[in-house]
Structure formats: structure tokens, C-alpha cells
Amino acid sequence: MSGNLLELNQLSKRFPVRKGLFQRVVGHVNAVDGVDLTIGRGEIVGLAGESGSGKSTVARMIVGLLTPTEGTVTFDGEDVSKQLGTLAFKRRVQMVFQNPGSSLNPRRSVADALKVPLRVHGVPSSTWAERIRSLLEMVELPATFAQKYPHELSGGQKQRVAIARALAVQPELIVLDEPTSALDVSVQAKVIELLLRIRDELDLAYLFISHDLSLMRNFSDRVGVMYLGKLAEMGTSDDLFLRPQHPYTQGLLASIPVVSEAEEALKPTQRHLKGEIPSPANVPSGCRFRTRCPHAFDACREVAPTFHELSATHASRCHLHDPALAGSAEPTKA
Amino acid sequence: MEYLFFVVRRLLWSVVVLLGLSIVIFTIARVVPGDPARIALGPLAAQEQVDKLRTEMGLDAPLPVQYARYAGGLLQGDLGRSLLTQQSVNSDVRQTFPATLELVLATLILALAIGLPLGVLAGRYKDSLFDNLGRFVALFGVVTPSFFIALLLQLLAGYVLQILPVSGRLSPNLEFEANRTGLLLIDSLIAGRMDVFGDAVRHLILPTIALAAATIGQIARLTRSSMIDVSRKDYIEASRAFGIPNRITTFTYMLRPSFIPTLTVLGLEFASLLGNAFLVEMVFGWPGMASYGVRAIMQNDFNAVMGVVMVTGLFFVLINLVVDVLLGYVDPRIRIKGSQS
Amino acid sequence: MPDDAPLLSVRDLRVSFRTFDGQADVLQGVNLDVPRGTRVGLVGESGCGKSVTMKTIMGTLATPPARVTHGQIMFDGQDLLTMPAARRNRLKGTDMSMVFQDPTTSLNPVFRVGHQMEDIVRWSDRRRGIQRNHKARKARVLEVLEMVRLADGERIYDAFPIQLSGGMRQRIIIGMALLNEPRLLIADEPGTALDVTTQDEILRLMDDLVREEGLSLLMITHNLGVVRQMTDHVYVMYAGSVVEDSPTAELFDNPSHPYTKALLACVPKLDGTATYEGIGGSLPDYTDPPAGCRFHPRCPHATDRCLTRPPAFTVRPGHTAACWLHEPEAHA
Amino acid sequence: MNTVQIFGTIDPAKVTDYTEYMAAANLYDGLVDVDETGAIVPLLADSWEVSDDAKQFTFTLKDGATFHDGSPVEASDVVYSVRRLLTIDQGPSYLVRDVLDVDGVQALDNNTVQFTLSEIFSPFLTTVPLMFVVNEEVVEANAVDGDWGQEYLNNNAAGAGPYMLDSWTRGSSMTVKRYEDWHMGWHAEAIDQVRWLVTNDEATVRSLAAAGDLHMTSQYQSNETYDALANSGNFRVVEEPTATGFTLKLNTKVAPTDDVHVRRAIACAMDYETIREFIFPSDPMAGPLPPSFGDAVLDTIEVAEYDLDCAREEMAQSKYAGQDNIPISHLYVANTPFEEEIALMFDAVFTELGFDVTLMAEPWNLITEMATDVNQTPNVNQIFFGPTYPSADSMLFTQYHSDAAGTWASMEWLQDEQVDSLIDQARRTADVSEQNELYQQAQARIMELQPNAFLGLQTVRHAMDNCLEGFRYVPMQSFDYNFSNYSWTCN
Amino acid sequence: MSLTTPRADRLRAVRRAWYRFRRNPAAVVGLAMVLLVFVVAIFAPLVAPFPEHVGGFVDFRNRHQPPSWTHPFGTDNAGRDILSRVIFGYRISLTLVVFVLGLAVPFGVLLGLLAGYYGGWVETVIMRLTDVFLAIPALVMALAITAALSPTLLNSMIALALLWWNWHTRLIYTTVASLKHEEYVEAAKVAGASDFHILFRELLPNCVSVISVKTTLDAGFVILIGAGLSFLGLGAQPPTPDLGTMVSSGANYLPEYWWGSIFPGLAILFTILGFNLLGDGLRDLLDVEVN
Ligand SMILES: Nc1ncnc2c1ncn2[C@@H]1O[C@H](COP(=O)(O)OP(=O)(O)OP(=O)(O)O)[C@@H](O)[C@H]1O
Ligand SMILES: Nc1ncnc2c1ncn2[C@@H]1O[C@H](COP(=O)(O)OP(=O)(O)OP(=O)(O)O)[C@@H](O)[C@H]1O
Ligand SMILES: [Mg+2]
Ligand SMILES: [Mg+2]
DSSP states (O other), rough: OOTOOEEEEEEEEEEEEEEETTEEEEEEEEEEEEEEEEEOOOEHHHHHHOOOHHHHHHHHHHSSSSOEEEEEEEEETTEEEEGGOHHHHHHHHHOOOOOOTTTTTTTTTHHHHHHHHHTTTTTTTGHHHHHHHHHHHHTTTOOOGGGGGGGOOOHHHHHHHHHHHHHHHHOOOOEESSSTSOOOHHHHHHHHHHHHHHHHHOOOOOEEEEEHHHHHHHSSEEEEEEEEEEEEEEEHHHHHHSSSOSSHHHHHHHHHOOSSHHHHHHOOOOOOSSOOOOOOOOOOOTTTTTTTTTTTHHHHHHHHOOOOEOOOOOOOOOOOHHHHHHHHHOOOOO | OOHHHHHHHHHHHHHHHHHHHHHHHHHHHHHHHHOOHHHHHHHTHHHHHHHHHHHOOOOOSSSHHHHHHHHHHHTTTTOOOOOTSSSSSSHHHHHHHHHHHHHHHHHHHHHHHHHHHHHHHHHHHTTTTTHHHHHHHHHHHHHSSSSHHHHIIIIIIIIISOOOOOOSSSOTTSSSOOOOOSSSHHHHHHHHHHHHHHOOOOOOOOHHHHHHHHHHHHHHHHHHHHHHHHHHHHHHHHHHHHTOOHIIIIIIHHHHHHHHHHHHHHHHHHHHHHHHHHHHHHHTTTOOOHHHHHHHTTTTHHHHHHHHHHHHHHHHHHHHHHHHHHHHOOOHHHHHEEEEE | TTTTTTTTTEEEEEEEEEETTTTEEEEEEEEEOOOOTOOEEOOOOTTSSSSHHHHHTTTOEEETTTEEEEEEEETTTTETTTOOOOHHHHHHHHEEEEOOOOETSSSOOSHHHHHHHHHHHHHHHHHHTTOOHHHHHHHHHHHHHTTTSSSOOHHHHOOOOOSSOOHHHHHHHHHHHHHHHOSSSEEEEEESSOOOHHHHHHHHHHHHHHHHHEEEEEESOOHHHHHHHOEEEEEETTTTTTEEEEEEEHHHSSSSSHHHHHHHHHHTTTTTTOOOOOOOOOOOOSSSSSSTTTTTGGOOOOOOOSSOOOOOOOEEEEEEEEGGGGGGGOOO | EEEEOOOOOOOTTTOHHHHHHHHHHOOOSSSSOOOTTSSSEESSSSEEEOOOOOOOEEEEEEEEOOOOOOOOOHHHHHHHHHHHHHOOOSGGGGGGTTTGGGGGGGEEEEEEEEEEEOOOOHHHHHHHHGGGGHHHHHHHTTTTOOOHHHHHHHOOOOSSSSEEEEETTTTTOOOOOEEOTTTTTTTBBSEEEEEEEESSSSHHHHHHHHHTTTTTTTTTTTTHHHHHHHHSSSSSEEEEEEEEEEEEEEEESTTTTTTTHHHHHHHHOOOHHHIIIIIEEOOOOOOOGGGGGGSOOTTTOOOOOOHHHHHHHHHHHHHHHSSEEEEEEEEEEEEEEHHHHHHHHHHHHHTTTTTEEEEEOHHHHHHHTTTTSTTTTTTTTEEEEOSSSSSSSHHHHHHHGGGGGGSGGGGGOOOOOHHHHHHHHHHHOOOHHHHHEEEEEHHHHHHHOOEEEEEEEEEEEEETTTTTEOOOOOOOOOOOOOGOOOOEEOO | OOOOHHHHHHHHHHHHHHHHTTTTTHHHHHHHHHHHHHHHHHHHHHHHHHHHSSSSSSOOTTTTTTSSSTTOOBOOSOOOHHHHHHHHHHHHHHHHHHHHHHHHHHHHHHHHHHHHHHOOOHHHHHHHEEEEHHSSSSHHHHHHHHHOOOSOHHHHHHHHHHHHOOOOHHHHHHHHHTTSHHHHHHHHHHOOOOOOHIIIIIIIIHHHHHHHHHHHHHHHHHHHEEEEEEHHTTTSSSSSOHHHHHHHHTTTTTTTHHHHHHHHHHHHHHHHHHHHHHHHHHHHTOOOOOO
């Protein structure tokens, strides 16, 4: 595992919850709770999970917008959790945000947006114009776009600019936090295509965050599914979509509206998930999924499950994989 | 519970604000060039007399000590002694405040009674003739200096038409002491003195209009724009789509949510209402705390100035507490969640 | 009135907006039918005019800037556009209803759920001439709350929206739409603001209710998967007009219009077989739309013919496509 | 009647301004009174004697005078009142505090009071009317912690004057009503009740008058108000010349008014006629003493006239000759339109004469503050000054003597040895004609120094109801508003 | 989406803005009124019929002349032409506006930026301070400060400047507190931008429309409060032609000589109205939330 570009080790983030007369801290939101994750060079790793499961918090910790409460971020063999803010690190890790509309400053032109990383990272100003042109070219936009303002661009074009900005300082890892969720499918397809092409050209690694599992399936090499701050299941795309093991993954897959019979056949036949996601400020005891799990049994209430390695690439955090505990409950069929 | 905490926290915070205010105002009062002792004793007093009084008043002590004494007094509700009236500022304020309160309350009532319907209807019938007329009226209310309105009213109603008294709170020939609430309108009713009541109302009309003009304008403008904002909300579209009649939608489903921003801003705008009261009271010779304050300011009566400013601040803070409570009533989001900050 | 006539029938509906850039001809002759007791879907990308269509039907479109320049909206044999406003409001309060997309913004935050729901009952009662007292109305509200699978109806009745979760609020909105026992339910992207699993649950619930109550459903969405799951018949819309309509299963198996094909191709597939071609270009500018078929600038099969607007050609019985490629002669 | 100021206090040991004295003069009586000629006449005291060395004054109280609560006025009350005045040391005590201490006043018996001065002070008798007598028992009964009843007398009256306090709302009005058993007795047309209304503007005054709620205005109304009231038919404007001089006090210690030529130039450059005719109706005033001081007045002084050439000549002789934009400051009381007009006039003329004029409008109490420091005292100050007690000493000492420097009355900062010694001598001279001779010499010297431009002698004007009679100017602090001297002639 | 040059696009945007502005007749009228006031104030010596009546000038024989062709607004108690004094009075009003807002706006904006962006104790200190200043009417505080410093025009300007910042602080604070969570700010952070860059290059430009609308509206209210101050005698001192002072000294001669008070009052009203109409128009145009 030493060849990994990025390693997250027991990464956690707690936000204080304040209440009462003096707004004392009365508890914590465990937004991210002990996440282990690795990304190799040139690899695309997906992170799926529903709203509030902590995906963005992981992303923000990786790029240094938040400092982890616990755990480490190791980049290229170096522990950077303490120096997340340093420029050298920032140059190598970039981020593209969900909403193309809000990730560009409406008052600043495309060129202005692209200049920020160039200036910060000491690129000589004489080369900026050339650099901006080649960046725009890379994301397939005409050079005249440099002078445009965000409101003059369509959603897909804005997202391209955002990608160009991330590429400006030649990073090695780009964190994509739901980069296409605000786009139409037809536009999404073009952006995804672009991302893949750039990855091939520049040998980038992506951490791809989305709750669109169909997209995940096509885009990522490996996928992790998060539930309430913890990884529920992790594996290669095939592992996860062809052999989902965690009841939550199964439920999630079953919920996806699909457009063909062929896909329908791939969906687990399991019952649909019921109920709402519990508040992360008030996580259920034991297994955090048990309140919605169709297979929950007594042990789930008391003991928090650990990861069970199902294969070299596939792991799932569920008591069903533990023969000792799951004796009474009927195991799921794969 | 959260809401209670919220209100209590606001209350505690208000105390801090008032204390901060007392520091600011104390600092200002102490750079006043006048010598309070000299002011108290009048122009012909001998220097030794002045020095003696200075010591008696504790003006020789270092400033922090003086402030500590002042703040100590404040906490016990003691505002010190006025130099000009030679009595405690508390009793001066107690004498003058009801007049201001009466004026301000009348103004608020009038402003709400006119401004709110004006805003609601203008917002409801956006761009209609009524809307344009209403906006025009509201705008004039907001931009016309209150003292100018006061003068115009005096000129028009007092001199040209000669229908209303232009000065004071009660005709001097009427013997009446408002000693229950201090509010003439209420005390005269309690005492069954209809003549006094009528006279007080007649005196109240012009100052109230002059003072209310700006607030009417503000309320109408705010209500109108929040009505328009609210009318674009999904839930209003929903209410129409579910077949609720327009009238009910407007006067129930739109009105209450649009009242929230109005109420919030009204609380803050209250400060400028109080400020205008200072001008209007002067023009109409209204024997209130504002006239008292202006006189005190003009004559560097520093305890009185500080007292008036503190009471004004307290009044403002109290009104905003009331607003907070009302907001909690109107807006369950505040009541249930409590609000941050 | 023959029973097989569609409950809702939109004919050649045209709507324009007045904007700075000139007149935006957003709807360019929309035709669609909702037969009694069926579930009909309307799909298309963002900005194609789905919501405008829905708002025109419901009569909640702000005029100005909008203007209905042409067309008919027949509901149960009566034209909604020409009938007196009072009658139309009556229909809204009784026979038609809608489910809104965003549960966080579609409930009035300052009134109790019960108050809002009971008001709907009260006014629909008035329109129907029914006399019911508060207790009876409340009973009806509780009944509906149970229908949408909300246990603990009494608590919800007295709750403010903020005290409820997104999923619960969405159920309440569905319940509100059912309160006045409508015949037609229009749903504009219901639940898309919710999580996938919750959305799934809501959609299933809605589907059940529509079947149970024998309603007709017009479902508006940009999610092709949802349409496939929820409807019997689909209309595909592009830039203000319907380009293809077909029974649902048929459409997904045999898309005919080039736009539909391209769109379907863009949808990522769970089997990992997505192609990332997308559709070149972007939605046209409504103030200066391309002549003829509005899709032709982006269409790989475009010819000079396309400068004339194609009518809806029947591809198969019940399946039409507005594209010259399906002109009967061309086939022959 | 309206007043333009509020009543601050009515404690006779604390009263300081015109309005407060007005209240005190009606609520309280002193041992003696002053009539309109300035003569001292009996009041609570029947008679008095002055010792040969002019240091001892013995007063005999009249019989039958009672306080408002009916108790008799006794010598002990007088002693208590004077000691109270001297101890509290805030009001009129400044007049006598240097020559009289608390032991200087003694009750010889139940109706004899004796004052013993520490040094000769010839005007002493004229200050006695200001020592108002309070009711010892009542005051002491209401005293807290030996405060001499200050708290009590702040809001209540315990005197033997013609009127009793009826109601008082600070800031708006005060009503007093007749004390039926007043020791001087009442005439048939006497006023029953007096109500003072505090007003802030002319409009109010006029509307009150129109409504019949006002029968006499303050002396500070605008010409327009007097005209309007006079035109209404119910009022007449009563004018009385006074001994109050309206002067420009020129600070003799700071540039450029430190030069006597500049001061004379100022005296030449004021358009006295316009002022008297349009701005502030008044009588011509020649020198420091108004004519009402009779033989003490130096009658050779001529009334100054507007003469710009004279002003230019004087300027040419001054050490500032040939300079441009000489800074000069001119102070007047804020919010007094006529003073502002005079200031504007000054500004217009002196800008023309090559000065850089700064006009300063300040509230009165700030002016009094500025007067305490020679460097803060502006060059030119519009000040009214009238006698506080009916003696030329009041006019000369208070304004021109070095010992009185540092008050608003002496903003000239004259501090001239010659003037000082003349005034001092006069104070110690009991002989009247000798005294007058000294006063005349002092006036001559003052005119030489020209510390003032004498704008005029105030004519006090009131609009009075046609039925109201009795206003007479009295050369003593508000004594002209003692309403027991007034009468209501209608029925 | 046709291909156009950026310059043409920009031009179009300006034209579009002007088009939207023009469609709001009130705003156009407001702009005209404000421009008129500025022009008249700048060229006062040329425009005023009697410029000499502004400084040391008295003509008591001509006092209180009613409006006539020579003196359209009549003359005051010292025989001076009121129209001329009104025209010069605008200079004072505008000086007041420029001085007060020139000091208060940048300062208030800076504090608002800092409080909104940094949060924490910076926010606590700054915002609580604004709360303190908020708890007391600006006019009252200005009265107290001006009286304390002695009443002159400069002092009343200082007093108003000392008070005015807090409105801008609050406004910018709320704007920035919501803007700082925008993704473009985070994007700039990820790119490594300094706080300075984020504050002044990313956030400030997005506050410009809010600030300009608020400042335009404020211009009217500064005049309003300034007039209130001088109405009470705490503003510019005679013979400086200050509008508020003119109203209050004219009020002494009501009702007979009404013009001395009414015309200066209308003149004040005119400016405030102009600024407000303009501000409202700008608000609609820029579509921002002020207040
Ligand atoms: N600054 C913060 N303060 C307090 N709680 C926070 C903060 N940021 C995030 N959270 C909480 O942490 C949890 C995880 O949030 P996060 O944004 O990482 O979720 P997500 O998986 O990205 O969801 P989404 O799909 O909605 O973007 C949520 O419950 C959120 O409310
Ligand atoms: N009030 C309006 N003024 C001008 N144009 C409008 C207005 N409302 C809608 N439009 C235009 O009509 C077109 C269709 O809008 P509509 O809301 O119906 O799209 P939609 O298909 O519902 O898209 P989405 O999936 O994003 O909801 C859009 O291009 C929009 O710009
Ligand atoms: Mg997220
Ligand atoms: Mg839509």
C-alpha cells in the first residue's frame, strides 16, 4: 500500500452541537467517523452515500478546508494532516465543486478565476496568458472565453472552467465533489467524458463523490459507500455493483430508477429501505444502519460491526458476515 | 425550552448592550467641556463654591472610579442627579417619560394601522393604481424630515385651518394630573374626565401624525416587498393550487409570513422613531423625555443626558425584546428551534 | 361525454414570455393527453418547458410576463382557458390537484400542518356545497394522513412543518393533494429534493395511491428512470414542444426520435455500459429559436427538411415522433 | 404667563436664574423689598437700623406675619434661613459670603435679627431682599440627614410670600395660588392664581394667547409675536425701560481686542439705530451706568453713533493697522434670533473692515463656562447685564472690578488698577455724594478704556391682556414679577 | 448562444442595465434630481442670484420680503435671498454626505468584512459593538456627541461619521457571512489564495452592489439626520447657509413669514427624495437586499 498517492487513516471530524442558555457544547455531530481510504496514482475512487453521510466533509478535510479531529491524511507517503494549509500540498491536491453556478465568483472573469492559483503558486506572470489559453483549450473552450463572466456561460461551460482552474497548477489528485449533480444528463455526459480524457492525458487521480450510483458504476475504479460518517462497504466497481454485500448498499441500489430491463435485472431483489436517515448528532447504538436494516437482529443493537474482508478488494461492515453473530439471522444471498 | 433560552439569552445580552452603552455615553459625557458643578451653581457663583460642589459630586475622583460609581448607581436604577432641575434624573424621567411613551405608542398604533394595510394591499395589487399611489405616499413619509412634517402640520392644521392645538399635551386651562399610568388618555378615562380625554386626543393628533409618517412609510414599504416576496413562494402557489380562495391566501397565508421581516425591521427602526421623537417633541412643545433630553444636551447637563440616553437605550432594547417574543409567536421556526446568535 | 375521451387534453398550447431580449416563445404547440385512470409522464431536460406547461394547466402562471397565445386545455370536456375564473378555481379546489417538488418550501412554515390541511377541506367543501364541522374536517385530515402512511396523525396535525422531516413533509404534500378527492393529479418532480432512498419510497407510495384511488396522473420529471417506473405513457419534450410520445415500455425499448435516443444514451447505466457522447450544443435560445425542428442544430441526422417543422408522425400505434425521419413516405 | 425656561429649583437658597427667582419672589418674602425706584422698603421687617461703622444691621420683624401653614414668622426663622443660605452656599449667597458668616446673624429676641458684617460693605442692605425667609419648623421636619431640607424645598415651598405652591410639573407648568392671610393683605383686584407655562416656541405662545390661556407673555418673545398679539385686540404691549444694558463685551486681554483702538473701532462700527429700530427695540445707552442710577451717573458721556469713517481711523491707529483677515471672534447666545442678527451684522461690517470674523453661538451655560478663562473668552460677547441689587456697585463691581473677573458679567477682563481702587473706595464710603463722585470717576476711566460697545438699554416688553395691570420694572432680579403687585381690572 | 466578442457582450450588458433602469421612471427622475442638486451645488456662485447674501451680509430694511421675481423664495430675517442660501446650502449638505459616507462606509465595510469572514471573537467584538451603537437612535447619539464637542458643522460631521459605520458593518457582515460559504470562496482557498485576496478580491466585489445601493439610500438619510441636528441648532453656524438651520430659524417667524422655513424644507425634501428614488431604482436594478 506504500505506493498510494493518498491514504486516509481513521479520519474523523466532529462538529460541536451547542444548546441551552449559554450555548454550551452539549454533544457532537460525528460527521465523519474513522474513515480509512486509499487512492493510488491515476486511480478513480468513488465515494457514494446519501445526503449528510459525510462525503463532503471527507473531501474538505483532504483539501485542507477543514482540519481532522482525529486520524491522518498521508499524501505521497508524507503525513500532511498537520500541514494541510501549506502551499506545496495545495498545489498537488485540487478540488472541483458540485455547483458550477456558485463555484465561480460572479464578479470575476474566467481569466481572473484562473489567475488565482497561478499567482499563488508563483507562476511567472509573463506566462499567464499563454497558460490560460492552454488550460481553456484542454477543457475544450475557445480562448475568447477568458474574458467572459460566469453569467455568460452555460452550466457545462462553467464546470469546464472550474475544472480548468483545478488543473492550473498541475495537481496529482483532484477531489470532485458531486461535480455534475447540477447538470442535465446530456451535459453531464460531456463533462464526465472530459474528466476521463484529462485523467488519461495527465495521469491524475480522482476522488469522485456522488450519490448517483449509476454514474459511479461507470466512472470509478473502486467505490466506497458511506452511511452516517462511516464507510459501510468498499470494493471495486464490479464487487460493489455485481455483488453488493452490505444491506445498505443493496437498499441503495434497489432505489435507483433505471431505464432498461437489463439494469433492472442487476438490482438486488431486496426489499426497499424504509424510514429516514437518523440524525448524525444522535447516532443509533451498535450498527448505525440497524434502524433501517431489514435484517437487523439483537447483536446489531449492541455491537458496532467492523470491516469484514470479503476479498482482497472488497470489504463490508456488517454483522451478517460474521458467522458467529449472524447464526440466528438468515444470511443474505449474494 | 430552546425558545425560552433564546429569550433569556437576549435578555442577558441586552444588559451587556446597555452596559456597553453606558461606557460609550459616559465617555462622551466626560469630554463635555462644561464643568457640571459650575452649571449647577449658575453663572455668578464663586469659584470656591464650585470647587466645593465638585468634590461633593465626586468629580475629583479618577474617571474609572467615577464610572464605577455611575455604573453601580445604574445597576440599582439610580441615574444620578440632574444639574439643572436639581432633582434626581429618575424622577425627571418618571415625570417626562409617560408623555413620550404616550406619543410613541400612539405613533406605533397609527403607523401599524395605516402602514400595514397599505403595504398589504399594495403588495397584493402590485403595479395597480393603488400600489403606485401607496408607494408614493410611503416614499414621502420616509424621505420627509419629521420636523418639516411637524412644521407643515402646525402651519396647516394649527394656523391656516385652526382646528387643532399646535403645542403641548393638554390645554393649560384644564386641571388634571395624570398620576396613575402617566398616560393622559388612560388616566383621564379612569378618572372619567371626558373633557380631558378629548383635549388630550386633540393635542396628540398632530405630533402623532408627524412622528408616524416615516414609520408608516417604512412599514408599508417593507410589508409590500415582503408580500411580494412571499407571493412568489412555493407554498403560496401550492395554496392557490389547492383551491384556497385568493382572499384567504392573501390575508392569511401571505400576511403572517410577510409580517416577520416587517416586525424584525420595525424593532430596529424603532431607534429612528425615538430619534425623530426628539425633533417632533421640540416642535410641538411636547413635555416628554425627548424635549427634556434635548434641553439637557444643549445645556450640558451630563447626568440628565446620560440618563436620557440610557433610558432611550433601555426602551429600545425592551421593544426589541417584545419584538423577539412576538416573532417567536408569529414564526414557529424561531419558537421551536430557538435562534442562534 | 364519452367515457373514453381523455380526462385532460392539451391541444397546441403556446406560451410566450416578455423579456428584455424580446419575446420568448417557450411553448411551441404542446399536445398531450391524460386518459382517465392512466399515469402519464412528461420528460425533458431542464428548461424545456415542463413546468411552464404544468403551471399553465394549473393556472398558476404569472401573467404578465407570460401569455398564453394559443391553444386549448380541455379538462373533462371543458376548456380551462376560456372558462370563467370562478369556475376554474372551483375545479382547482375539487377535481384537480398537484404535488410539488420541494417539500421544504411547499408548506407554509408559519401555520400548523392541521390548519393548512383543514383549510383545504373547508374550501373544497364550500365549492362542493358540503356542510362539515371542524371535527368532521379533522377526521378527514387524519384519514388522509393515514393514507399517506403517516402514523401518529394527531401529533402531525398539531405540528409545524419545521418539526417534521423532509420525507414526512413530502407525504403531507401528497396528502394535501388527495384531500379534496381529485380526479387528476399533477406532480412536478415530486421528491427530487430528497435522498434517493426516501425519494424511492415516496414515489412508490404515490404510485400505490394513484392506483388505489383510481386517479389520473400527470408526472413531470427529468429523470427517465422515474418515468419508466411510474408511468404508462410518456411524452418527451424538447425546447417547448413534444417530440415523441409512446407507451412507456415501448419508448425505452424503441426510442424513435433522435433526441430521445441521444438522451437515453446519456443516462449512465447500472451495467457499466454508458457512452459519454452527450448531445453537442445546447438548448436553443427561446427568443431566437432555430426555424423548423428546434432540435435540428444538434441533430446528427439533420437535413434541409428539418427547416420545416415536422408534425407528429405515427411510428407505431400509440407511438408518435415529431421527426421527418419518421415520415411515412420516408419509411416506405 | 409663559416662561421660556423651565423652573429648575424653587429652593430660595439655590435659585440662580431669572425664572427661578421669579418663582421665589412670589412664594417667599424677605425682610425687605425693593420698589421700582430701587428703594428698599419694609416687608417682613418693619424697620431696621444701621450701626455707625456700617457693619451692623438690626431688623425688627413686624407682628402678625405668618407662613403659609399659619405659623408666625419669628426671628429664629430668619436666622435659620440666612444660615441655611450660607451653608448650602449655592444660590444668592455669593453676594454676601465674603462679608457675612453663619455666626454673623443672630436673633436678639423673638422679633429682632442682627447681622454683623466682617467688613464694611455699603450695598449690603440692597442684598437683603434676596435672603428669603423659610419656615424653620416645616423645613426641619422634612429634612433628611441634616440636609437643611434641600430635598424637600426642591419640590415644595415653605415661605411667607404672597402665593403658595399649588401644582408644579417640571418642564411644563407651575401654578401658585393666593395665600389669603398674607401679611401685607390683598387689594380688591388682586390676582388669585398665577400659572407659568413653559414654552419652547413662539407658535405655542400665540396659540395659547389665542385660546385665552395666556394673559402675559415672557419678555423674550419675537417682534412678530408681540405684533400678532397686539393685533388680536385682546392684548397690549407694555414697554418699560430697564437698567439692563445690552453690550458687546470686548475681551481686553486677547488680540485683537487688546488694543483700545480696535475696541473703539468696534464701538464706532455698530449700526446702533438699525439695532434699536429693527433688531432689538431698546433705548440708547451711553455708558456703564443706566440713567436710573441718578446722581451716580456720569452724564457727560455721549451716546455712540454708527460711523464707519471713525472705525477706519481708529483701525489705522491700532497696532493691527494694515493687516488683513485679522481673526476676531463674536459670541452670542444660541437660538436667540435677534442676537444672531446682530452677529450677522457684525460679521458683515467687520469682514468689510478686514477682519476674519468667527461667529460663535453657544448655549448660555457654556458661555458662563467660557467666561471663566481669559483665553477662552471670545473677543466680542453679546451680554445683557442688569443690576442684581439696586446699587451702582452691582453694575460696576460685578462687571469691571478685578475681583469679579472670570464671570460672564465681566467678560471684558478689564482688570484696571485705577478702576478697582475707585470701586473699592466707594464700597467703603458710607457718604452718598462722595460715593457718587467716585462712581463718576470710575465711569470716566472705563470710557477711556472702551471695554464695551453699548448697544442699548433693554426695554422690557410684555404682551399683556388688556385686563392685566401692574407690571413695573424693578431693578432687582425678577422682582418685577411679584404678582401681588398686579391687578386684574376686568370682572 | 451565438458567438460574440467579449466587448460586445459587455456593451450589451451595460445597455441591458440602462434599459432596465430606464424602465423605472422613478429611478430616472431620482437620478435627474440628484444630478441637478450636484450641478447646482458645484456651480452655486454662478447659479445663485445673490451669491453675496451667503456670507456676511445683512439688509435689515429688506427683511422678510415675500417671494417675488427678484427673490423667488423671499428673504429671511436678515434680508438675505433665501434661494441663494438654499443653493449654497446644498454645498453643505453634499459636503456632509461626502464626508460622513467617505469615512463611515470604508470603515464600516472593512469591519463588516472582517466580522463576517473571520467569525469567532472578531465577529463577537465587532458585532456586539454595533449592537451597542444600534441601541441608541443615531440622532440622539449625534446630538450628544456634537454637543459634547461643541456644535459646529465639522463636529456634527464627525459625530455622524462615528455613528454611521455600524449600518454598513451590519449589512456587509450579513452579506459576507452568507457569501463566505459560497463555493467560489472555498475554491479560492483550495487554490491557496490568501485571506487578503479572498476578502478584497473575491468577497468585496460581490458586496459592491449592496454597498452602492445602501450608500445611495444613506446619502438621503445622512442629509435627513444632519438636517435634524442643525434644526436643533447643532449643525453649521451662521452665517453658513445650512438648510436645517434655515428651517429652524425660519420657524421662529411662522406663520406670517412661512417662506423662510418652507422653501429650505422643501429643498431638503427634494435631495432626500432624489437619493431615495435613485437608491430604490438601483436596488431593483442590482436586485440586492438592503435593510
Ligand atoms: N460546519 C459544520 N458544522 C456542523 N455540522 C456540519 C458542518 N458541516 C457539515 N456538518 C454536518 O456533517 C454531516 C455531514 O455533512 P456532509 O456535508 O459531509 O455530507 P454529504 O455527504 O456531503 O451530504 P450531501 O450529499 O448533502 O452533500 C451533516 O450532518 C452535516 O449537517
Ligand atoms: N417568468 C419567466 N420569464 C421568462 N422566461 C421564463 C419564465 N419562466 C420560465 N421561463 C423560461 O421558460 C423555459 C422553460 O422553463 P420551465 O421552468 O418550464 O423548465 P422546466 O422544463 O421545468 O425545467 P426544470 O427541469 O429546470 O424545472 C426556460 O427557458 C425559462 O427560461
Ligand atoms: Mg456534500
Ligand atoms: Mg421545472
